[in-house]
Amino acid sequence: MRVLILGGTGEARQLAAALAGRHEVVSSLAGRVREPLVPVGEVRSGGFGGSRGFAEHLRADRVEAVIDATHPFAATMTATAARVTATLGVPLARLQRPGWEPVAGDEWLHAPDVAGAARIVDSMLREGSATSVLLTVGRQELAAFDRLPRGAVVARMIDPPASIPASVREVILARGPFTLDEERATLASSGADVLVSKNSGGTATAAKLVAARERGIPVVMVGRPELPGGATVVTSVAEAVAWADRVVPPAAR
């Protein structure tokens, strides 16, 4: 069966390796990162051109099943995949790792989205309960924090941003996974007394939450966008492989 994996995550790379030899696999990357970690096997890169382009791609490449293994916050791609596969009758699974949950000692402030996180941080800075923030939400979300006071932000991301707002005093370029010691050092040297994170889940970037707990600093946690209906939701690579092995491609029905 010809399977398209929508990737850009560690799970998507593991899945491409796990499906190799069982199915014909193509991994798709958005092409945003300058030096992406490339999955094994066939890889394509770049946007499809919205729903129309994605539908055309599925037809032209004779895709028989899609596994959406994009990041939990890649809501546009996930919505497109759900809409188009439903219309074309192509089976779809959504591979999404479980979100993080707070544990004893955590002080989490929940934000519905990145703009909401910026509002929470803004009021903390204005009322004096925080003086400096470490952002770990990625390059594309930096603009949401551009109205924070000048120099209040240290921002960590993989590639440099298109522009650096006046609110940002330092950009740290780094790609996870990060060890606990690295996260302790980053929090200490940043001087931040609040951390902003997306609820990405997984282990690669979870150590920052432990480091924040140890330092007793609050975490503004951005909640995940809702999943559209229509996909079979799986939470592990093994479940995704089992799903692919069970699927009957449209041509065989």
Ligand code: NAP
């Ligand atoms: P997004 O907002 O959902 O997608 C924006 C557009 O990028 C889509 O409409 C699509 O363009 C293209 N695209 C996204 N994922 C694609 C893929 N796997 N293959 C081909 N085209 C793709 O996504 P995003 O948040 O910008 O994330 C982009 C990529 O980075 C994703 O692959 C995601 O897994 C990865 N990533 C995202 C985050 C995050 O926090 N958002 C974190 C880590 C990794 P067209 O409409 O032209 O088809």
